[in-house]
Amino acid sequence: MHLLEVRGLTKHFGGVKALEEVDFRVEENSIVSVIGPNGAGKTTLFNCLTGLTRPTKGRIHLEGADITGSSPHRAVRLGIARTFQNIRLFREMTVLENVLVSQHLRIRSGLFGVLFRNRNFLRDEKEAVERGLEYLALVGLEGAADVTSFNLPYGDQRRLEIARALAAEPTLLLLDEPTAGMNPHETSEIMEIIWKLQKLGKTIVLIEHDMRLVMGISESIIVLNHGVKIAEGPPEAIRKDSLVIEAYLGKGTLA
Amino acid sequence: MRSILVAFWLAFLFLPFKGPKAALMLFAVVLIIVSSWTYLKRRGRTLREKVFPRINALRAMSLSGKRLSLAQCGLLLFLIAVPFFAGDYVLDVAILCGIYIILALGLNVVVGFAGLLNLGFAAFYAIGAYSYALLNVRLGLGFWESLPVCLLITTISGFVLAVPALRLRGDYLAIVTLGFGEIIRLVLNNWDSFTNGPNGISEIAPPRVYGLSLGGLDKYYFVTLAAVILSYIVVKRVRLSKMGRAWIAMREDEIGASSVGINITMYKLYSFAFGAFWAGVAGALFAAKMRFVSPDSFTFMESVLMLCMVILGGLGSIAGVILGAVVLVALPEALREVQSYRMLALGAGLILMMIFRPQGLFGGARK
Amino acid sequence: MLFQQIINGLTVGGVYALIALGYTMVYGILELINFAHGEIYMLGAYLGIILFGFFTSVGLTSHSLALSFALTIALSVLFCSAYGFTVERIAYKPLRNAPRLSPLISAIGVSIFLQNYVMLTQGATDKVFPDLLGSAGFDLLGARITYLQVLIIGVSFLLMLALHLYVTKTRMGKAMRAVAQDKVMASLVGINVDSVISVTFIIGSGLAAVAGIMVAMYYGLVNYFIGYIAGIKAFTAAVLGGIGSIPGAMFGGIFLGLIESLGASYISSEYKDAYAFAVLIVILLIRPAGIFGKSTEEKV
Numbered sequence: 042m043h044l045l046e047v048r049g050l051t052k053h054f055g056g057v058k059a060l061e062e063v064d065f066r067v068e069e070n071s072i073v074s075v076i077g078p079n080g081a082g083k084t085t086l087f088n089c090l091t092g093l094t095r096p097t098k099g100r101i102h103l104e105g106a107d108i109t110g111s112s113p114h115r116a117v118r119l120g121i122a123r124t125f126q127n128i129r130l131f132r133e134m135t136v137l138e139n140v141l142v143s144q145h146l147r148i149r150s151g152l153f154g155v156l157f158r159n160r161n162f163l164r165d166e167k168e169a170v171e172r173g174l175e176y177l178a179l180v181g182l183e184g185a186a187d188v189t190s191f192n193l194p195y196g197d198q199r200r201l202e203i204a205r206a207l208a209a210e211p212t213l214l215l216l217d218e219p220t221a222g223m224n225p226h227e228t229s230e231i232m233e234i235i236w237k238l239q240k241l242g243k244t245i246v247l248i249e250h251d252m253r254l255v256m257g258i259s260e261s262i263i264v265l266n267h268g269v270k271i272a273e274g275p276p277e278a279i280r281k282d283s284l285v286i287e288a289y290l291g292k293g294t295l296a
Numbered sequence: 297m298r299s300i301l302v303a304f305w306l307a308f309l310f311l312p313f314k315g316p317k318a319a320l321m322l323f324a325v326v327l328i329i330v331s332s333w334t335y336l337k338r339r340g341r342t343l344r345e346k347v348f349p350r351i352n353a354l355r356a357m358s359l360s361g362k363r364l365s366l367a368q369c370g371l372l373l374f375l376i377a378v379p380f381f382a383g384d385y386v387l388d389v390a391i392l393c394g395i396y397i398i399l400a401l402g403l404n405v406v407v408g409f410a411g412l413l414n415l416g417f418a419a420f421y422a423i424g425a426y427s428y429a430l431l432n433v434r435l436g437l438g439f440w441e442s443l444p445v446c447l448l449i450t451t452i453s454g455f456v457l458a459v460p461a462l463r464l465r466g467d468y469l470a471i472v473t474l475g476f477g478e479i480i481r482l483v484l485n486n487w488d489s490f491t492n493g494p495n496g497i498s499e500i501a502p503p504r505v506y507g508l509s510l511g512g513l514d515k516y517y518f519v520t521l522a523a524v525i526l527s528y529i530v531v532k533r534v535r536l537s538k539m540g541r542a543w544i545a546m547r548e549d550e551i552g553a554s555s556v557g558i559n560i561t562m563y564k565l566y567s568f569a570f571g572a573f574w575a576g577v578a579g580a581l582f583a584a585k586m587r588f589v590s591p592d593s594f595t596f597m598e599s600v601l602m603l604c605m606v607i608l609g610g611l612g613s614i615a616g617v618i619l620g621a622v623v624l625v626a627l628p629e630a631l632r633e634v635q636s637y638r639m640l641a642l643g644a645g646l647i648l649m650m651i652f653r654p655q656g657l658f659g660g661a662r663k
Numbered sequence: 664m665l666f667q668q669i670i671n672g673l674t675v676g677g678v679y680a681l682i683a684l685g686y687t688m689v690y691g692i693l694e695l696i697n698f699a700h701g702e703i704y705m706l707g708a709y710l711g712i713i714l715f716g717f718f719t720s721v722g723l724t725s726h727s728l729a730l731s732f733a734l735t736i737a738l739s740v741l742f743c744s745a746y747g748f749t750v751e752r753i754a755y756k757p758l759r760n761a762p763r764l765s766p767l768i769s770a771i772g773v774s775i776f777l778q779n780y781v782m783l784t785q786g787a788t789d790k791v792f793p794d795l796l797g798s799a800g801f802d803l804l805g806a807r808i809t810y811l812q813v814l815i816i817g818v819s820f821l822l823m824l825a826l827h828l829y830v831t832k833t834r835m836g837k838a839m840r841a842v843a844q845d846k847v848m849a850s851l852v853g854i855n856v857d858s859v860i861s862v863t864f865i866i867g868s869g870l871a872a873v874a875g876i877m878v879a880m881y882y883g884l885v886n887y888f889i890g891y892i893a894g895i896k897a898f899t900a901a902v903l904g905g906i907g908s909i910p911g912a913m914f915g916g917i918f919l920g921l922i923e924s925l926g927a928s929y930i931s932s933e934y935k936d937a938y939a940f941a942v943l944i945v946i947l948l949i950r951p952a953g954i955f956g957k958s959t960e961e962k963v
Contacts, residue, residue, distance in 0.1 A: 091555055117557035129552035131545045141538075142545040143556040148538045155537040156530060162537070209556045309745055312713050313784040413764050415771075460948050466763050467696045471898065472947055475940035478895070486933040596891070600771060607768060640779040646772025650765045651757045 043102075044069040044244045045090075045213055050099035052085050052268075059085040060096070061268045067213070067261075072239055073246045074255045076279075077265035078288060083248045084126060086265070087215050091123050092116040103213065118146055122211035124202040126218045126248070132191040136182055136201055139190055140173035143208035176204045180234055196227045203234060207243075214238060216247040220254060232258055256280065264288065299330035375521055379514040387513040391585055393625045394520035395578045398527045400605040400621040401614065402574025405531065407603065408612035409540060410567035411547030413470040416457075416477025417602050420572040422484060422594035424450045424579020429497040429589045430490075439503030439584055447576045454572025458565045477599055484591040496590025500583050516585055523581060527574055532614055534570070543567055544612070597639070604642055607649055610656025620656070667806035668924045674812045674881065676920020677819030681874035682897035683904070683912035684826060685747075685867030691843040691907035692863050694763075698770035699750055701894015702777035703743050703868045707875025708885045709781055710739040712790050719793070732795070739876055740869045746777075747868025748861055756857075774891065782887040789886050792879040815877045822870060823913045830909060835862055843907065892936060896923075899943040 045067040052060040059082045067073050075083050088094040090101060092113040101109045108119055122143075131139050148169055154162035177183045180200040185193065190201060199219060206214055216235075220228040232254055235245055249255045255262060256276045264272040264279060266288040272279055279285055307323035379387060399421060406414045427449045431442040460472050484491045491497070502511030503519060510519055534540050542563050545553040554560050583589050601624065609620030628638045649656070682704050689697040718724050718731035754773045758766040800809035830836035841849040842859045850856045878893070879885045900919045904911025919939060927935045 093551065093555070112559075113551075113554035114557050114559045117555065123555055125552070125555075129549045129555075131548035131552060133548055134541075134544060138541060138544075142541045142553070142558070145538050145542055146557040150537075152534075152539075155533055155539065158533065166537075205556060305745075305749070309742070309749060310784075312710055312717075312742060313781065318784075411764075413767065460944065464947060467694075467767055468902075468947055470764075470767060471696065471895075471902075472944055474895070475943050479937050479940050479944075482934060482937045597775075600775065603768070603771075636783060637779075639775055640783060643772045643774070643776030643779060646775070647754045647769045650761070650769040650772070651754075654761065654765055 043067065044104060045246075046102040047090075048100045048102075050086070050089060050101065051097045052082070052089060052094060053097045058268045060089070060265075063099070063265070063268070063270045065263050065270065065273060067244060067246060070239060070242055070244055071260045072235065072244075072258055074259040074262045075246060075248045075265060076250070076252075076255055076262060080267075081265040082268040083265055084217060085268075087123060087217055087248065090116070090215060091121055117209050117211070120210075120212040121215065122206040122209040122213075123215035124199075124206050124217055124219060126221065128198050128202055130190045130198055130201060130205070132189075134190060135186065136177065136188050136190050136193065137170065137173055137186040139201055139205050140176050140208040141169055143205050144169045144172065144210075147210065173208060176208045177201075179207065179237060180204045181230070196223055199223070199231070200234070203231075207238070211243070213244045213246065216245065218248050218250065220249065220251050228254055299327055299334060302330050303327035372525075376518075379517050384513050387517050389626060389629050391513070391517055391520045393622050394517075394524045395582050395585070396602070396605065396621040396625050397524050397618050398574050398578040398581070399602050400609070400617045401527050401531045402571040402578070403602050404571075404606045404609075404612065404614070404617045405534075405543070405574070406567050406571040407606055408610075408617065409535065409543035409547065410564065411543075412564065412567060413466060414473045414568075414571070415470045415596070415599055415603070416473035416475070416480070417571070417575060418594040418596070418598040419457075419477040419480040420450050420454060420575030421579045421582070421598070421602075422480055422589075422591070423453050423572075424576035425583040425589045425593070426484060426491060426497070426579075427576070428580040428583045429500050432500050432583075433497055438501065439580070443580055446580045447573055450576030450579065451569045451573045454569040454575075455565055457572075458568035462561050462564055474596065474599075477594075477596060481591050481594055481596075484594070491591075494591060496588055496592075498588045500587045500589070502584050502587065511584075511587075520581060520585075523577055527577065528614070528618070531574075535614065539563075539566065547612075601642070604646060607646065608656055613656065616656050664805075664928070666804045668928050669921065670806055670808055670812060672921035672924030673917060674815050674920070675924060676900075676917035677816050678874045678878055678881075678916075679893070679897050679900045679920050680913045680916025681819055681822060681870045682893060683900035683916045684823070684909060685871050686894075686898050686901040687904070687906055687909060687912040688839070688863050688867050690901065692839065692846075692860060693755070693766070695755065695766050695770065696898065697755075697867075698767065698894070699754070699773035699777060700867065700871060701890035701892075701897065702774050702781075703747050703750075703890070704871040704875045704878075704893055704897075705781065705885075705887065705890030706746055706777065707739050707743045707872030708792075708879040708889065709785060709790065709875075709887075710742050710872065711735055711876035711879050712792050712885060713785075714738050715793065728795070736873065736876060740872045743868045743872030743875070744865040747864040747871075751861060751864040756860075774894075778887050778890065785887065787887065789884045792883050792885065794883060795880065811880060815881060818873065818877065822873060826866070826870070827909060829866075835859070839863060896936075896939040899939045902943060903946060 043066045047063060047065050050060055050063040051058075063082075063086065075086060077083055085094065089096045092111050092115065095110045099109070100107060103119055103121065106119075108116065108121075111119065131142060134142070148165045150159075150162040150165045153159070154165075174183060174186060177186055180203050182197060182200055182204060185197065190198065193201060199221075203216065203219060206216075219235075220231050223231065228251055235247070235258060238245055259276055262272075262274065262276055262279045263270060264282070264285050266284075271284045271288060272282045274282070303323045303326035306326050307319045310322050311319040378390060382390070399417070402420075403414065403417045406412050406417070424446055427446040428439070428442050431437045431445060432439070437445075457473065457476050460469075464472060485494055487493070502509055502516065504510060510516055535543075542553065542558045545556070545558060546560055546563055550560055582593070586593075605620040605624050606617050607620070608623060609616030609618065624642075631638075682700065685700045685703070686697060689695060689700070714735045715724070715731065718734060723731040723734075750773050754769045755766050758769055798809055800807055800812070802808070830839060838849070838854045838859050839862070841852070841854055842856055846856055849859075878889070896919060897916065900915035901912045902915070903918055904913070904915030906912075919942065922942060923935060923938050926938045
């Protein structure tokens with residue numbers, strides 16, 4: 042069963058073709074990496090999937106339903122959550138509050154409950170806190186719940202982004218360079234986290250530059266170059282693909 | 297040397313406005329201030345280090361969690377007791393404080409929580425005040441019957457103004473809200489047949505309960521106190537719910553907030569409407585207290601004054617904003633003799649706050 | 664009648680354009696709505712009256728009217744530029760890396776400060792500018808055009824032309840454009856960004872000073888709160904023309920002057936001040952980045 046199906050996805054910014062007729066499918070509960078040189082259109086792809094930019098052309102289907110051009114908050118409702126390449130935490134909120142915000146859609150009690158603090162409201166809040174702490178534990182941040190998030194060390198901020206995305210309870214999780222700027226030890230920790238997420242039944246698509254991580258974790262790899270998909274397949278196949286080598290190393294070195 | 301230069305420069309700028317004698321005095325004053333400032337700084341004891349920790353400690357003492365229920369009870373008892381020993385003048389100022397607290401709490405929702413700079417908040421205050429004034433004087437409706445209508449009108453006007461807010465970036469939004477505020481004032485000022493123009497509307501009735509007028513200062517004090525407590529509780533509870541979290545998240549990072557499922561458009565609308573609601577409450581209270589409204593009470597400076605309360609208290613901090621309102625209402629009253637320097641100090645205060653203490657006097661330490 | 668209103672509109676519009684240039688230049692470089700700019704214009708009007716009064720009292724005016732007038736303008740421009748420079752140094756420079764709203768709030772503080780500063784030093788009552796040219800003028804196409812109007816329109820256009828040449832032709836002007844496009848790149852190629860910003864404030868304030876004096880002459884009366892309303896209008900003009908664009912500010916100023924003058928005579932003069940706001944709100948509703956402004960998408 043395909044969880045995500047992208048057909049003919051195209052995005053032009055003025056004259057710049059950020060994405061051109063990109064097709065791919067993501068199997069449920071799989072780990073897929075999107076790689077490619079800088080400016081290949083990877084983040085634009087994520088932005089299209091999460092509704093931050095509207096594609097020029099093409100269709101995006103999630104669990105069979107067409108979700109093309111839905112707004113960001115609707116994309117979350119439909120089950121897509123993401124992290125950002127340049128960290129976008131709620132800086133002045135505590136770590137716990139960050140994961141509480143993501144449970145926005147889940148908490149149902151309305152204004153009445155808020156004003157009178159009735160049983161439903163209190164139960165909702167209690168559950169949200171408990172669940173939030175579970176997500177923090179998953180990424181190893183349970184001890185930092187009350188820290189203001191901008192005071193977290195850099196690596197922990199990246200983990201918190203993952204926990205925050207997770208707390209929105211997506212079926213499809215998009216991670217934009219989750220290990221950027223991390224040392225090998227931290228990177229392998231992130232790798233563990235991603236495996237844990239898979240065990241929880243999540244489907245994961247990640248953008249990565251760290252080839253050891255990509256090759257070690259991905260079931261399938263999509264390679265973009267200048268907005269065009271130039272290869273797709275399991276790690277072993279990608280490693281040998283001449284087009285991919287050319288894209289990374291440049292023409293001429295191939296001969 | 298540098299202090300002489302600074303002093304000379306400022307005195308030079310001052311020269312044409314007040315003549316050489318005053319300029320010379322300014323030169324001396326600035327010279328003393330600047331050189332003692334640099335002296336203190338060199339000794340490593342800046343004003344910041346010396347004074348502000350104390351304020352932080354004060355804050356920690358007065359605002360820390362549960363232990364404070366007792367202090368809160370004490371404060372409440374004290375506030376209830378005020379009319380029994382205070383004179384009319386104190387009550388008058390206290391009522392005014394209360395009205396501004398409600399305004400500042402409302403504006404804090406928009407500016408402090410949601411991070412949308414609103415420079416026309418006095419417009420909602422005006423709409424609230426005029427709604428009650430007109431309903432009462434033209435239709436003969438009492439305070440309590442008018443109040444729901446008043447609040448509905450102000451809340452809807454909040455929604456209406458929020459529509460442009462949805463598309464505008466920060467500073468453009470500020471200017472549009474300012475323009476909205478001015479247009480409302482100009483309409484009130486010029487639509488003679490409806491609002492009685494610059495002469496305003498007088499003989500507005502105070503609220504009544506079972507035929508008993510609450511117009512006396514001591515009774516009206518309780519009406520205001522009740523409204524203040526209500527607004528405090530409601531704003532606080534909303535802040536500590538998913539709505540409050542959504543606002544703060546939106547303020548911190550709009551894209552981040554939308555990508556965890558927050559409908560930015562709706563939450564901007566809510567913040568404007570919710571803020572306007574409280575301006576409506578304050579407006580109705582103001583009209584019923586003064587028994588008179590005129591466009592002069594709702595100028596741009598009034599909007600700025602409310603903004604100052606929010607900034608002084610610390611954007612987003614509920615307790616801070618209340619203190620900010622009290623300080624800015626009570627302080628000028630206490631310093632009657634220097635009344636004319638009030639606005640001058642306010643302007644300078646805003647600049648200094650932004651440079652040295654952007655989180656507000658009572659806000660938490662921020663990087 | 665129509666022609667008369669057009670001439671009146673051009674006169675006021677020229678003044679708005681001069682003030683709008685200051686807004687647009689600062690916004691182009693700092694992305695800051697320099698709220699205090701209107702007050703610099705008000706300072707210019709006051710300085711005109713104060714300095715001219717001073718020259719009259721020392722007898723220079725009766726000796727040579729032209730000389731004292733020229734000195735008044737020159738000194739006013741000098742003082743206003745100094746004020747603009749000082750305001751930037753004190754209130755904006757320390758906030759260069761602060762959150763976006765901080766310098767705006769600081770600017771509001773400067774505006775309130777300067778208004779009350781003038782009120783306290785010069786009194787709250789209207790100040791009168793001596794009537795130099797009177798209502799002397801000539802008739803053209805059924806409209807009465809005063810020499811003063813000709814002077815204002817002429818000076819405005821000359822200054823705009825001069826500014827345009829300065830920005831496009833000189834070294835400093837090119838540096839200004841470079842800084843407006845990309846501060847980091849500009850500093851990397853050796854442009855002193857701080858001094859470019861200072862020069863921007865100095866030029867903008869100088870233009871505002873000229874506008875202030877001309878308005879003082881035109882209406883004959885000056886008050887400490889004229890800066891606020893004129894500032895808003897000039898800002899509207901800048902947005903009309905696309906903020907950040909110098910020719911846009913000129914166009915916007917003149918356009919707004921015409922709207923106001925025609926609106927006042929054909930719709931209602933009571934709401935004269937509201938037209939600018941209404942125009943501003945409508946424009947921003949239709950095009951959130953101004954008429955010629957380009958919308959920028961935030962990079963994720």
